[in-house]
Amino acid sequence: MVRKFMALFALVLAMGMTIMPVAAQSSDTEALRAIGVENVYIRMYIADPSAAAAAANPDLMAVMVGVIEFDEADTAHDSFEDFSCGFISGFVGIDATDCDGLVEGGMDVADVTGIGEQALEATGDATVSGSTMPATILAVQQENNIFLVINLGIAEPESGDALAKFLVEAEPVDTEVEFSEDGTSTGGFFDILPQDGDEVIAGLMPFMDLNMMEEEATPAA
Numbered sequence: 001m002v003r004k005f006m007a008l009f010a011l012v013l014a015m016g017m018t019i020m021p022v023a024a025q026s027s028d029t030e031a032l033r034a035i036g037v038e039n040v041y042i043r044m045y046i047a048d049p050s051a052a053a054a055a056a057n058p059d060l061m062a063v064m065v066g067v068i069e070f071d072e073a074d075t076a077h078d079s080f081e082d083f084s085c086g087f088i089s090g091f092v093g094i095d096a097t098d099c100d101g102l103v104e105g106g107m108d109v110a111d112v113t114g115i116g117e118q119a120l121e122a123t124g125d126a127t128v129s130g131s132t133m134p135a136t137i138l139a140v141q142q143e144n145n146i147f148l149v150i151n152l153g154i155a156e157p158e159s160g161d162a163l164a165k166f167l168v169e170a171e172p173v174d175t176e177v178e179f180s181e182d183g184t185s186t187g188g189f190f191d192i193l194p195q196d197g198d199e200v201i202a203g204l205m206p207f208m209d210l211n212m213m214e215e216e217a218t219p220a221a
Contacts, residue, residue, distance in 0.1 A: 029213050036075040040212035041177070041189045042066035042148075048205035061133065061153030063204060065163060066212075067189045068146040076144050080118055084139035084146060085109065091150070092135060093127040115161060116140035116147070116168045123155040136160060142168045163200045167192060185209045 032040075045063045068083070070076040085099040094105030102122060103109050112119035119140040126135040134155035140147045147167045149160030170192035177187040183206030190209070194201045 032213070035079070036071045037068060037213070038071055039069040039177075039189070040066065041069075041179075041185070042210040042212060043183060043185070043190065043193060044207045044210070045201060045204035046207040048203055057154050057156075057159070059134075059153045060151060062207070063160075063163070063201075064148070064150040064152070065167070065193060066148040066150070066210075067167075068148070069189070070144045070146070073144045076141050076146055077117065080139070080141040080146060081120065084120060084141075084148075085122070087148070088122045088137050088139070091126065091137065092122070092124065110157070112138065112140075112161075115164050116142040119164070121157060121160070123157055125155070126152070138164050140164045140168060143172075163194070166194055166198070166200050179209065179211050181209055183208050 043065050045065070047060070068076075068087075070079075082098050085102045086097050088107070089096040089102050089105065092105075092107065094102060094107065096102045096105050099109050099120070107122045107124035109120060109122045112121050115138075119138065121136065121138045123136045124134070125132050133152055135153075136151040136155050136157070136159045138149045138160035140149075147164060149163045149167075151159050173188055173191040175187040175191065177185060177190060179185045196205075
């Protein structure tokens with residue numbers, strides 16, 4: 001268990017230092033804003049030791065739920081496939097800029113129907129700082145948002161479907177985000193996330209929030 005959490009922490013640190021790899025693996029937030037990206041937020045959940053119900057899969061280390069907010073729905077729609085696969089490539093440690101490269105790097109990538117306007121899922125191993133773990137990453141475009149559901153510790157298709165559907169069906173919230181690294185952020189995206197008691201996060205608890213468009217997008221100490 002200690003080894004698992006060390007690997008997980010290394011992964012989060014790497015995410016904080018590689019903000020949204022796209023195209024040429026750029027980490028320049030100004031370049032992201034230039035192509036229409038306005039915000040990128042992520043919340044990580046881990047197993048809640050006090051929960052009466054255990055997480056559905058004992059191998060599940062953590063769940064990361066994120067959003068990439070674009071300025072326009074058309075931009076999110078047109079860039080969905082390459083943008084999503086570019087993000088996933090950087091996340092799992094594969095040098096690729098599109099879905100074909102992601103597949104060549106060893107990930108299984110499949111289109112998903114019935115969730116949002118378009119969706120794709122990648123399953124395989126994520127390797128960060130020398131640590132490797134199974135991962136399932138589901139990307140879903142709905143209007144101007146690309147939602148991400150990342151399950152760490154398992155590589156099982158459809159494992160993120162219920163949570164993705166929850167996000168797609170949630171009423172948009174346009175209140176200003178009040179960000180807190182400890183997993184208690186409110187407003188905007190954070191207010192559409194499932195709350196304590198919702199079945200889709202049974203056995204999980206918020207652990208940390210990340211604002212990936214900030215230069216110091218590091219986890220809470």
